[in-house]
Amino acid sequence: MAKPETIRGWGFVAPALLWTLAFFVVPFAIMAAMSLATLDGRELIWGFSLENYTRLFGQSYLLRAIVVSLEITLTVTIVSIVLAYPLAWIIAYRVPARWQRLALLLAILPFWTSYVVRSYAWLLVLSREGVINQALIGLGVISEPLTLASTRFATVTGFVHFFVMLLTLTIYANLIQLPANYRRAAVDLGASSWQAFRHVVLPLTMPGIATGAFLTFVLCIGDYITPQILGGNNELTGPQIIMVQLGRGANFPLAAAMSIVLMALVTLAYLAASRWLRLARL
Amino acid sequence: MRRALPWIYMALAYAFIFLPVVTLVLFSFQDGRLPVPPFNGPTLKWYADVLGDSRLMSALLNSLLVGAGSAALSCALGFLAAYGLARHVLPGTLFLRGLLIAPMTVSYLIIGLGLLIVFNNYGPGPSLWAAGVGHVVINLPLAFAIIYASMGAQQENAERAARDLGASEWRVLALVTIPMLAPAILAAFFLCLTLSWDEFIIAFLMTRFDVTLPVEIWSLLRSGLSPRTNAIGSLVFLISVALVIGLELFIFGRKRR
Numbered sequence: 203m204a205k206p207e208t209i210r211g212w213g214f215v216a217p218a219l220l221w222t223l224a225f226f227v228v229p230f231a232i233m234a235a236m237s238l239a240t241l242d243g244r245e246l247i248w249g250f251s252l253e254n255y256t257r258l259f260g261q262s263y264l265l266r267a268i269v270v271s272l273e274i275t276l277t278v279t280i281v282s283i284v285l286a287y288p289l290a291w292i293i294a295y296r297v298p299a300r301w302q303r304l305a306l307l308l309a310i311l312p313f314w315t316s317y318v319v320r321s322y323a324w325l326l327v328l329s330r331e332g333v334i335n336q337a338l339i340g341l342g343v344i345s346e347p348l349t350l351a352s353t354r355f356a357t358v359t360g361f362v363h364f365f366v367m368l369l370t371l372t373i374y375a376n377l378i379q380l381p382a383n384y385r386r387a388a389v390d391l392g393a394s395s396w397q398a399f400r401h402v403v404l405p406l407t408m409p410g411i412a413t414g415a416f417l418t419f420v421l422c423i424g425d426y427i428t429p430q431i432l433g434g435n436n437e438l439t440g441p442q443i444i445m446v447q448l449g450r451g452a453n454f455p456l457a458a459a460m461s462i463v464l465m466a467l468v469t470l471a472y473l474a475a476s477r478w479l480r481l482a483r484l
Numbered sequence: 485m486r487r488a489l490p491w492i493y494m495a496l497a498y499a500f501i502f503l504p505v506v507t508l509v510l511f512s513f514q515d516g517r518l519p520v521p522p523f524n525g526p527t528l529k530w531y532a533d534v535l536g537d538s539r540l541m542s543a544l545l546n547s548l549l550v551g552a553g554s555a556a557l558s559c560a561l562g563f564l565a566a567y568g569l570a571r572h573v574l575p576g577t578l579f580l581r582g583l584l585i586a587p588m589t590v591s592y593l594i595i596g597l598g599l600l601i602v603f604n605n606y607g608p609g610p611s612l613w614a615a616g617v618g619h620v621v622i623n624l625p626l627a628f629a630i631i632y633a634s635m636g637a638q639q640e641n642a643e644r645a646a647r648d649l650g651a652s653e654w655r656v657l658a659l660v661t662i663p664m665l666a667p668a669i670l671a672a673f674f675l676c677l678t679l680s681w682d683e684f685i686i687a688f689l690m691t692r693f694d695v696t697l698p699v700e701i702w703s704l705l706r707s708g709l710s711p712r713t714n715a716i717g718s719l720v721f722l723i724s725v726a727l728v729i730g731l732e733l734f735i736f737g738r739k740r741r
Contacts, residue, residue, distance in 0.1 A: 210653070211572025218565035218584055218624060225621045226587050229598030236601060289497045292490045307732070308498065312505040314724040316682035318698045319717035322705060323504035326511060326519055329709065333507050336521040367501060424591020426685055431705065441593050448689070454601060461594045468589065 237458035244452065254459035264443060268463060271440040274354065275423040278361040279415050285362065286369035286414070293370070294377035306374060313367045321431040324360045325351055328432070352434030360428045365421075369414035376410025377403075412478035419471040423464055440464050505721065512714035519711045530715035540716060543700035546612055550696055551681030554619035555627075558676045559669055561620070562627030567661065570635040571643070581632075588625040595621055596686040603690065610692040618686040623676035630675070634668035674731040678724055 237255070239248045258264045289309060297305045315323065327333045328350040335347040350356055380403065388398035426441035433439070438446070440460055447457035472479070511519035513526035534540055565584060569577055587595060596618060603614050639661060646660045647653075662669070684698040691699060697720065704713050 207572060208574060211568045211574045214564045214568025214572065215574065215580060218561040218628065219580065221561055221620060221624060222584055222587065225599060225602075225617055226590075226595065227583075229595075229602045230590075232601055233594070233598040285497070288490075288493055292494050296490045296494075305494075309501060311725065311728075312501055312721075314678065314721065314728050315505055315508075316684075316698055316701070316717065316720045316724065318682075318684050318701050318705070319508065319720055320504060322701075322713060322717060323508040326507050326709060326714070327504050329520065331518065331520040333503075333521060363501065363504065366497070420589060420591060424593050426593055441591075444593060444597065448597070448600070457597060458601075461591075461597055464591065465594060468591070472589070 233458045234462060236455050237462045239455045241453060241455055246454070254456050255463075257456065258459055258463060263438070264460075267438045267440050267443045267460075268467075270354075270437050271423050271464070272467065274357060274361070274429070274439065275419055277358055278365060278422050279418045281358070281362050282365035282369050282418055283411060283415060286366045287373055287411070289366070290370045290373035290377055294374055302378075306371070309370050310367045313364070317427055318431070320364065321360050321428050324356065324363065324432055328356050328359070351432065352436060354433060354437065357429050357433035360432045361422055361425075364428075365414075365418045368417060369411075372414035372417070373407060373410045376407045380406055408478040412475040416471060416475045416479055419475075420468050423467060508714050508721070509718045511711055512718045514711040514714070516711070519709055519714045530711045531719075533712055534715045534719065540697070540700060543695055543697045544719075546694055547681045547697040550612060550616045550619060550687070551677045554616045554623055554680045555673050555676035557616075558620050558623035558627040559631070559673050562624055562629075562672065563631050563662075563665070563669060565628050566632035566635055567657070570632060571640070584628050585625045587621050588629075592622060592683065592685045596689040599686070600689045610690050612691055612694045612696075614690040615687045615696060618690050619676075619680040619683060622683070622686070623680055626679070627672040627676055630672040631665060631668050634665060639664045671731055674727055678727045678731070681727075682720060682724060 235248070236246075238250050238252070239246055240251050240253050241247070258268070293302055293305045293309065312320070325332075329335075330347045330349070330351070332351070334350065335344075338344045339347065384402050384406070385398050388402045389395065393401065424441060426439075426445055429439045429442055430445075435442075440463070444457045444460050447453040447460070510523065510525075512530055513523075513528070514530070515524040515527040568574070569581060574580065599614065599618050599621070600610075603609060607614070642660050642664065643656050646656045651659065681696075682698050683696075684702065687696040688699050688702065697716075701713065701716060701720075704710070704716070
């Protein structure tokens, strides 16, 4: 018999737990089961069939979508880290302390534009008559507008914009926790400032990089909006395939299988980054 | 030159970060049919147009309702769970914490797909309520994590003192714990509200006739670029920033103490 104290504890946790079970765990389990079901016309046949998965990996356009998703996600993650790190570093070490909060707030302000609106805003910038083409023509760099929208470049740009802000935040949070003495000690011991960075600061900021990179991976690989608005329909990503299957095709089993594959990729990313991940600290 | 390099980089980074937002807002004042250069503005007619559009305004109201409702419920559930796990010894605490945080690591699209299957087959079908349920799923982990992280020893001592003085469990909660955690709870509330009110994919999958603002904007996009979309987008941005500043103030308030 459990102690009354323990029972009371369960009482507090129960509502949140039941909500998570009912609206997250159970739907997820049903979705997983559905990925093993098949369609007979419009009729759903539950069972244990790997048909959806063999289709995913057998039909070239479906497999292609998974590869495209993965390529875009990896590109975005790497480019975002490379661009965000110097910015976080400058804000943490070059901007005077009293201005840091403001500098950081400014660096992540557009983060709060609605997701749909942000992709639309990039369309304004990248379209044929958009700001960049007009500016380049005005400067005489090009005579004909470039095709920037509806390309993978546009998708990656839209994503990188969002994740540079996110990564700047996580890396900055990590950098300001490092005691300045560590760098000073390294320099006193004869390290150049590059060596101090490479061997002291960078390893210590891996948790921030890993956390940001993992969030980037999760949010990027599962996103439908940015590829749909900015990438057009030239090449489809996994989430776009899922939405197509839900809409016209009404093929829930295939959509479920695609979701499971995307989930599996996220799990692999988690394992790859787990050494440094401190999700609890978020 | 080497000294200027960081500042040049910073300027370029800010230019990149603000480019789409500035373009969005600038061309919401465009006097013409297309939100692209040259800028003919300024005019407020697109804002008048948007504010007079009853569909957009009811979508905006729906968004705020779903946001506030799901944020409040997320904070209530998250607070109770955080209190239960921080103050009571339960078997498998680590597992329970992991389970409550788990939805954070899953794409919104996948959470939405799971809920869609359940609501279509075993529930009342799509509605604003269903979207709210989905938003609690994505916000509960955040609310829980934020509130759990701020449950310190300081509150525990005050709670113990109150209990020693004869307060019942509920009075301790209402008169000691909640007031002491108010900054964290409010911060969690504002964060959930900001995330929920412009969340798209779950709302898109879970609503049918009464839609939220991002879903309504999505359908506007089909008609191509228009200063009208810029105007509604700028308004959404403005409201989100107001919410975030609210959040900042509460976090600042906590830090000063």
